[in-house]
Every structure is written in structure tokens, then in C-alpha cells.
Amino acid sequence: MLKVTFLLIIAISNLPSSRSCSALYGQxxxxxxxxxxxxxDGSTCNFQNDYYSQCLPSSGGSGNTTPKPATQAPPTAxxxxxxxxxxxxxxxxxxxxxxxxSVTNPVKTCARDGITQxxxxxxxxxHGGNAYMCNNQQPRNVSASLSYGYAAAYITGQSESxxxxxxxxxxxxxxxxxxxxxxxxxxxxxGDLGENHFDIQMPGGGVGLFDGCSNQFPEVMKSSWGQxxxxxxxxxxxxxxxxxxxxxxxxxxxxxQNADNPKMSFKEVPCPAALTANTQCVxx
Numbered sequence: 001m002l003k004v005t006f007l008l009i010i011a012i013s014n015l016p017s018s019r020s021c022s023a024l025y026g027q028x029x030x031x032x033x034x035x036x037x038x039x040x041d042g043s044t045c046n047f048q049n050d051y052y053s054q055c056l057p058s059s060g061g062s063g064n065t066t067p068k069p070a071t072q073a074p075p076t077a078x079x080x081x082x083x084x085x086x087x088x089x090x091x092x093x094x095x096x097x098x099x100x101x102s103v104t105n106p107v108k109t110c111a112r113d114g115i116t117q118x119x120x121x122x123x124x125x126x127h128g129g130n131a132y133m134c135n136n137q138q139p140r141n142v143s144a145s146l147s148y149g150y151a152a153a154y155i156t157g158q159s160e161s162x163x164x165x166x167x168x169x170x171x172x173x174x175x176x177x178x179x180x181x182x183x184x185x186x187x188x189x190x191g192d193l194g195e196n197h198f199d200i201q202m203p204g205g206g207v208g209l210f211d212g213c214s215n216q217f218p219e220v221m222k223s224s225w226g227q228x229x230x231x232x233x234x235x236x237x238x239x240x241x242x243x244x245x246x247x248x249x250x251x252x253x254x255x256x257q258n259a260d261n262p263k264m265s266f267k268e269v270p271c272p273a274a275l276t277a278n279t280q281c282v283x284x
Contacts, residue, residue, distance in 0.1 A: 022055045027273050029053030054274055057143070079171065079265035082196035086205035086231065086252070086261070087152070088245075090212035092124035092131040093187040094152075094160065101164035101283065107187045108280040110134040112216050114244055126212035133212075136278045137187065138248025139202055141255040146181050148275055152188035152199040160189050165281040167271035170198060175262035180255075182264075185275040198266065202252045203245035204238055206231035217242050 021040040022028040028045040029037050030053055039045050039055035046056045094100065096107040098120050106120045114135035123129025139149030153163050163186045170182045182200070190199050192209055199208075206229045207213055214222050224240040226232035232240075235258075238249035252258060276282050 024055055024057065026055050027053065028055050030277065079267045080196055081173075081263070082170075082198060082266050083194070083263055084170065084172075084261055085193075085197070085199045085229075086202050087190075087199050087208045087229075088133070088201055088203045088205045088213070088231070088248075089126065089207045089210050090132050090216045091126035091210050092122075092129070092212075093133065094189045095164035095187050095281065096120065096131065101161045103165045103284060104282045105280045107165065108134055108278070114216070124212065125215045126210040132216045133201070134278065135244045137201060138245065139182070139200065139251045139256070140247065141251060144255075145179070146183070147251070147255055148272060149182055149184045150187050150201045150275070150279070151184040152190040152193065152201070153186045154190060154193035154195070154197045156195045164189075165271075165276075165279065165283050167269055167275060168198070168266045169269045170264040170266050172259070172262045172264045174264075175259040176257035177259045177262055183269060183272060183275070185271055185279060185281075187279060187281075196266070198264075202231075202248050202256070204232040204241055204249040204252065 020036050021038045022036050023040055024043045027033060027035060028039050029047070037045060042058055043055040044058045045053050047053045092109045093107045096109040098106055100106065108117055109122070109131040110116055110133070111118050111130055112125070112132060114132065118131045122131040125132045137150045139147055141147045155163050165185060165187070167183060167185045170184060172178050172180050172182070184198065184200065190197070193199055204226060206227060207225055208229060213220070213225055220240070220242060224237070226237065232238065235250065235253035238246050238253070241249055271282065
């Protein structure tokens with residue numbers, strides 16, 4: 001009897017576990033998330049927003065999925081050459097209007113607080129309305145060589161119906177960020193953009209053609225936003241911006257190393273859930 005019991009214990013212990021873990025850089029939490037809340041060895045679950053938590057490397061760990069080394073650039077096959085600029089105008093994104101593309105929802109836009117969602121038909125704060133960029137549509141780093149963010153774009157031979165809410169990998173080929181990769185979701189279409197041009201959203205990057213920031217944040221001096229094109233010039237100036245926008249401003253001087261309109265090669269890629277969780281916009 002003892003021998004049978006012992007063999008039964010061994011058999012049970014060898015059964016596959018029903019509890020799985022989320023891989024490095026995978027989702028591990030958020031509203032309506034049904035998957036595992038446990039990250040695999042070497043990574044921990046980090047809260048990003050109410051809709052998304054992500055497994056990021058623990059201190060000294062690499063997780064059970066081997067990430068790309070910081071010195072290893074993404075493949076260049078299938079990429080096109082393009083240019084970048086920067087901006088943050090606080091305006092409602094053009095992809096925030098209905099009918100721009102076949103998507104689940106237009107890009108989420110927010111009230112003056114940058115948090116509360118407003119209706120898709122609400123006019124832009126740049127034109128007397130109450131719809132502005134949401135605070136969480138700022139860039140952030142994932143690792144030393146990879147970041148996520150948002151951008152306005154113009155892609156040669158395409159239109160808004162092609163690029164609204166699509167995601168692209170930008171592999172920088174010049175400047176201090178050469179070799180780094182930024183994955184952006186396109187939320188806007190810039191009327192002043194040229195061929196294969198991505199205008200990266202980053203607070204303090206310049207208000208551009210329109211200035212919705214003075215309306216959204218009347219308590220902030222207009223001069224604190226910096227030059228109309230280019231924005232502020234020093235990291236310390238980020239502290240003059242609203243507290244809710246400083247993380248994306250610091251990103252520019254830290255991960256992005258204050259690169260001045262670096263060139264890049266780009267290609268369309270699947271959208272990370274970390275980006276679509278903020279915009280609520282997914283292409284069908």
C-alpha cells in the first residue's frame with residue numbers, strides 16, 4: 001500500500017502545471033486581462049495603466065525569453081528610409097475622428113485633464129473644443145535599445161486609411177540614437193509633413209502649426225513650451241511643463257539622448273498591446 005501511494009505522489013508531481021507565466025515584455029495584467037498575472041523567471045509585472053501591465057526585466061535578470069542585445073539592431077529587410085521630427089501640440093489627433101480607417105475605435109482623446117475620455121465628435125482644443133491629446137500617449141523606454149511611442153505620419157503612396165492606428169518600427173540610422181528602435185503607433189496626420197516622415201510625439205517637442213497646449217494648460221507660461229518647432233532645449237526645462245507630461249519630456253533627453261531629427265528606416269509591425277491600450281484603437 002505504501003509503495004502504491006508513493007508512486008501516485010510521483011505521478012501527480014510530474015503532471016504539467018496548469019499555471020503558466022507571461023513571457024518577457026508580455027502582458028501580465030489590466031482590465032479584462034484573462035491571462036497569467038505571473039511573469040516568467042527574471043522578469044516582474046510592472047503597472048503601465050489601468051488596461052495594461054507588462055513583464056519587464058528584473059534587476060540583473062533577463063527572463064525566460066532572451067531579448068535582443070542592445071548592440072544587435074533589428075533586421076533591415078523590407079524597410080524604407082525616412083525622416084523624423086518631434087512635436088507635442090496637445091491637439092486632438094486626426095485619427096481621433098470617425099471614418100478615418102477600418103479600426104475598432106478612433107484614437108482616444110481626452111478632456112483638459114488629459115485623462116477623462118471625450119466623445120469622438122468633440123472638437124479639438126486647438127479649434128475651440130474640449131478634446132486634447134491624452135497624457136498617456138507619451139513615449140517610454142522598454143529597454144536600453146527599445147522604446148514605444150506615438151507619432152503623426154505621412155507615408156509616400158498611402159493615406160490615412162492605411163496608416164491611422166497602424167504601428168511601425170523605426171530603426172534610427174543617424175545621430176546619438178543610431179541602432180536604437182522606436183515602435184510607434186500612428187495617431188495623427190501632419191499637414192506639413194514630407195515624404196516618409198514621422199513626427200514623434202514627445203512633450204516639450206514643439207507645438208508646431210497649432211498650439212493647443214496654452215488652452216489645455218493655461219497655468220503654464222507659453223514660453224515654457226519652447227520654440228514653436230523643436231520645443232525646449234535642455235532637460236531641466238522639462239520641470240516647467242505640467243507634471244503629467246514630464247516623463248515623456250525626460251525620455252527625450254535620456255533614452256532619446258536629445259537626438260535632433262534623426263534619420264531612420266521603417267516598416268510596419270504588429271501593434272504592441274501596450275500602445276493600443278492607451279489609444280483604444282486597433283486596426284481590423
